[in-house]
Amino acid sequence: MDFALTTDQERFRRDLRTWLETTSLEVFGRVGLDPAGTSLLDVDDRQWERLLEYHRRLHRAGYVALHWPKEWGGAGAGPVEQAIYQDEVLRLGLPIYGANQLAIDRIGPTLILMGSDEQRRRYLSPMLSGDEIWCQGYSEPNAGSDLASLTTRAVLEGDHFVVNGQKVWTSIANRAHYQVLLVRTDPAAPKHKGISYLLVDMRTPGIPMRPLRQITGDAGFSEVFYDNVRVPRENLVGELNGGWQVSIATLMYERVSGGSRHPVAQMIDELIALSTRAEFSGIPAAQHPYVRQKLAQFKIEAECLRLSRYRTITRQLRGAIPGPESSFGKLFATELNLRAAMFADELLGLDGNLAPDSPFVREDGRWLRRTLGARGYTVAAGTSEIQRNIIAERVLGLPKG
Ligand SMILES: Cc1cc2nc3c(=O)[nH]c(=O)nc-3n(C[C@H](O)[C@H](O)[C@H](O)COP(=O)(O)OP(=O)(O)OC[C@H]3O[C@@H](n4cnc5c(N)ncnc54)[C@H](O)[C@@H]3O)c2cc1C
CATH class of the missing domain: 1.10.540.10 (Acyl-CoA dehydrogenase/oxidase, N-terminal domain)
Incomplete structure (x- = not known):
């Protein structure tokens, strides 16, 4: 190359x-x-x-x-x-x-691929300008990894769907104007075959929400409730009961983004700089063989991630939608991010646990926030275990566990 x-x-x-x-x-x-x-x-x-x-x-x-x-x-x-x-x-x-990350990285590309011309004309332009912010209503209290078990119900009444149910962990629901929503439209069909994919205006009557506070102290996602919410029939993407295929396209785009948007390399460079200021086992950290080995390994892995990002981009530009291999990037980037953040904790010792407003805080407390936030990325968009299952079954062709 x-x-x-x-x-x-x-x-x-x-x-x-x-x-x-x-x-x-x-x-x-x-x-x-x-x-x-x-x-x-x-x-x-x-x-x-x-x-x-x-x-x-x-x-x-x-x-x-x-x-x-x-x-x-x-x-x-x-x-x-x-x-x-x-x-x-x-x-x-x-x-x-x-x-408008969710709109640009996954929802817009899904509409370009599977939406109607009318939907593309109506929604894509305000996504780009940021005039309409989007969120994604997939997960429910009893449907996360096993997403197809979702129970939020939509019943077609004339030219509207009437939606009742609940979503959870909806990122930026409090800021969004629109949402892609997965609903069950045929409860009698096998679970993957009774789901539809709707575009919902968050300002429609009957959508109260409750913020969920994370371990970092921020409340960036919400529980969202649907109480007889009326959604026009033309907001259905793809076929009625054919929403699973549409939702998978969105998830694949989401996983590509999850593997490419983490500034892990930047964080690892910061870790290397930190090692020149910190002590480890009584000597300057940058001179300690264990620290040096760890940093060298992180640097190598960050470089591998960069090169694999280039490969994903090339594939997308050849017109292929991302396949199950998008799980590699998502798994690798988020796990590396977590390990690097945890290593900063090891370097800083107990001082790393001090909150930013403590008078004794080091490195502005930024590593604590990163360590607390890093685990969430290994869960969002499908947990690491689920990514490993996908790689095992759909990429390597291993039997189901
Ligand atoms: C930061 C963040 C942002 C998010 N944003 C959104 C959003 O905008 N919209 C949205 O819809 N959702 C969002 N989510 C929710 C996310 O998609 C779910 O948390 C995730 O899919 C896991 O589902 P769950 O939490 O129900 O865990 P569960 O599915 O209950 O899993 C619990 C544990 O069991 C393991 N497990 C489950 N099934 C298997 C299996 N078959 N094999 C091996 N292990 C298994 C999991 O790996 C996990 O460790 C977000 C989550 C986070 C952390």
């Missing part, structure tokens, strides 16, 4: 880098976003407003959806430009898809 860039690609990188550095400084200034990446779940109202502003500028500059086809408002960029974009954005710890 030849990684040398052409003159045009070098120019693209230079222009992009300048734009990102200038814009992120202008927009975020000192509002306290984590330089190793901020999850949309962790931002307060003030940071959210800044993120929306950043999103609008990203959109105006034409960077918000490099991977979408031009026909639908994306940049239709080649694999190299996309790889450059991801590298540069991750280097600065900025959110790859601005404030």
Whole structure:
């Protein structure tokens, strides 16, 4: 593989880098976003407003959806430009898809692939501009890993579905205008065959929600309830009772994103810098053989992740929708992120557990927040165990466990 860039690609990188550095400084200034990446779940109202502003500028500059086809408002960029974009954005710890991550990385691509022309015309453009923020209503109290057991019910009455039930862990439900919602439309059919995929306006009467506070102290996701919610029939994506296939496409796109948007490499570089300031077993950490081995291994794995990201981008650009192999990236990135965050805890010892407002805090308390948040990424979009099952059964062809 030849990684040398052409003159045009070098120019693209230079222009992009300048734009990102200038814009992120202008927009975020000192509002306290984590330089190793901020999850949309962790931002307060003030940071959210800044993120929306950043999103609008990203959109105006034409960077918000490099991977979408031009026909639908994306940049239709080649694999190299996309790889450059991801590298540069991750280097600065900025959110790859601005404030509308779920819309840009998975819901929009699902509509492009499986929606009707009318749905594409209605919804894609405000996704790009950030005027309509989206969330994803899949998980329920008794349907997470076994998603097809979901029981939220939708009954077709004339030209509307009437929805009743409950979702849980819905990220950014409190900020979203729209939602993709998985509902059961045929309770008598085998469980994968009685599900439909709806587009729901969150402002419809009958959708109360309750925020759920995470271990980090943030309340970025919610329980969402549906009480006789009326959804127009034209908001059905794909066939009635054919929603499982649509939901799998969304999940595959979500897993690709989960493997590519974590600024793990950036965090590992920070860990290396931390080792030059910390002590370990009574000597400077950077001189300790155990620490050196660990850091070298993390660095190698981060590089493997970067190269496998390039492979995924190439595959997408060949028009293939991501398949079960998207589980590799998601599993590897989130587990590496978790191990690296835990290692920072080992380096900092008990000091690593001090909250940011403690007078004795080290490294602004950022590692505590990252360690507490890291486990969640190994659960979101399908747990690590589920990813391993998918790889075993659908990629390696092993018998079901
Ligand atoms: C940060 C975050 C954001 C999220 N955002 C959203 C969102 O926006 N929308 C949404 O719908 N959901 C969201 N979720 C929910 C997420 O999709 C579920 O938590 C996840 O699918 C797991 O489901 P569960 O929590 O019900 O756990 P369970 O499915 O009950 O699993 C419990 C444990 O059992 C293990 N397990 C289960 N089945 C198997 C099996 N067959 N083989 C081996 N082990 C198994 C699991 O790995 C896990 O360790 C989010 C979760 C997190 C953490």
